[in-house]
Amino acid sequence: IGRASRSECIVLRGWAANSSAALDVPSNSSTRSAASPKLLASSANSVGVSSFAASMRGAAAAQLVGASKDATHANATVEPRKPRIYFLFLAMHGVNNFEIWKAFFKTAPAEKYRAFIHCVHDDCKRSVVGSALQVVPTVPTVYCSDLVTAQQQLIRYALMDKDGAPNPDDKFAFISDSTLPAKSFSEIYGTLAARHSSDFCVFPVGLWKEFPWYLVHATVMEEGSRHSNVMMKHHQWIVLQREHAEKADREFSQDTIHELRHVPVCPDEFWYMFILYGSIRPPDFIYRHKDLEHFTGSPVVTSSPGETGIQGQCDTFAFWPQDQRSSGDHENFDLYDSLDEVSLPQPESPGRPGEWSAISLHGIRSIAHSPFLFVRKLVNNTMLAKEDKDGTMMSDDFTFEKAWLENVIS
Numbered sequence: 001i002g003r004a005s006r007s008e009c010i011v012l013r014g015w016a017a018n019s020s021a022a023l024d025v026p027s028n029s030s031t032r033s034a035a036s037p038k039l040l041a042s043s044a045n046s047v048g049v050s051s052f053a054a055s056m057r058g059a060a061a062a063q064l065v066g067a068s069k070d071a072t073h074a075n076a077t078v079e080p081r082k083p084r085i086y087f088l089f090l091a092m093h094g095v096n097n098f099e100i101w102k103a104f105f106k107t108a109p110a111e112k113y114r115a116f117i118h119c120v121h122d123d124c125k126r127s128v129v130g131s132a133l134q135v136v137p138t139v140p141t142v143y144c145s146d147l148v149t150a151q152q153q154l155i156r157y158a159l160m161d162k163d164g165a166p167n168p169d170d171k172f173a174f175i176s177d178s179t180l181p182a183k184s185f186s187e188i189y190g191t192l193a194a195r196h197s198s199d200f201c202v203f204p205v206g207l208w209k210e211f212p213w214y215l216v217h218a219t220v221m222e223e224g225s226r227h228s229n230v231m232m233k234h235h236q237w238i239v240l241q242r243e244h245a246e247k248a249d250r251e252f253s254q255d256t257i258h259e260l261r262h263v264p265v266c267p268d269e270f271w272y273m274f275i276l277y278g279s280i281r282p283p284d285f286i287y288r289h290k291d292l293e294h295f296t297g298s299p300v301v302t303s304s305p306g307e308t309g310i311q312g313q314c315d316t317f318a319f320w321p322q323d324q325r326s327s328g329d330h331e332n333f334d335l336y337d338s339l340d341e342v343s344l345p346q347p348e349s350p351g352r353p354g355e356w357s358a359i360s361l362h363g364i365r366s367i368a369h370s371p372f373l374f375v376r377k378l379v380n381n382t383m384l385a386k387e388d389k390d391g392t393m394m395s396d397d398f399t400f401e402k403a404w405l406e407n408v409i410s
Helices: 006-017 058-062 067-074 098-106 122-127 150-159 187-196 242-251 253-263 269-278 331-338 359-370 398-409
Strands: 085-091 112-121 133-135 171-176 210-212 229-233 238-239 356-359 378-384
Touching: 006 133, 067 356, 085 150, 085 187, 085 238, 098 398, 112 122, 112 150, 150 242, 150 253, 150 398, 171 187, 253 269, 331 359, 359 398, 378 398
Parallel strands: 085 112, 085 171, 112 133, 356 378
Antiparallel strands: 171 238, 210 229
């Protein structure tokens, strides 16, 4: 193994004891458990320090690698194709306003994207037959208990795409069933393909979560004292660059999800930042800023809760009433302030983002002119307001779908 920090030795000692079980774990990342590095162990490393899996050598370590690594190594000497965007949908009964998405993908060159969907119910699967969306096998999901397993199912199948050598600038974008594109395909592709980093929309520091030392195997400071760490909270609808998607595939296990539920938090709002960047140790707060590798918008501010707003790169607009007016300068405020009264998203319930059941032509154009690539939550068959902000009346045949296609997609 070579040199290892004290925390790595703590983790590896426990791993070695279970190595025989680890060797028998199947390659399917949704079923890996003992072989994957435990989430709790990953918190031993400070932000930016690679996980202990990267330091392991030999045949046993090779068993931890998912389909992503095999695909990458097989094409290591081949010229990478152009970047590809992987649209990863999570849906219950289907995708709201799906006709808009179908029109969106019709404008997209086939070699520049792939689209996958995880459906909870069979009617969802039937609704996408014949479309650009490929259905992945359903895995159990529970709101705010485990959506990460479904997300990782999508990642796993997307990484199996072997049409051309993988490109480091490939992007993996999670999309909800109530989301619509806020730009044309060419604009979304141009924006995401040009970035070399992952996009996380990070909640204000006051919403980050402290977790106690006894839930963490290796958060032992050098002098042996026990302490708590802090996890950074992010919106679920993130965009990962290929290296991060591959790392998430390698390190996913049901153990990591189970451990996060004991904090307790909604794992989908913490798991990816935690797996990729670790946790923030209390001393880090002294320095106020933290540089994160391959993180759009780095560094993050880690100072007191009252001094930070939303951070990182928010590609998907969502209206959260509780943090809409938190301090910090962000595009969320500009878009919200540009909407007319009928176009304001309405809070669905406490602790949930607002949703649109109606919107005006002015509201649609405000979304199209915003910096966001996607927007949620829009109910199925969203109603178009018949009177616009300036008093213009819409004709009966000018529907929400037509207005969105003409002002956003085209």
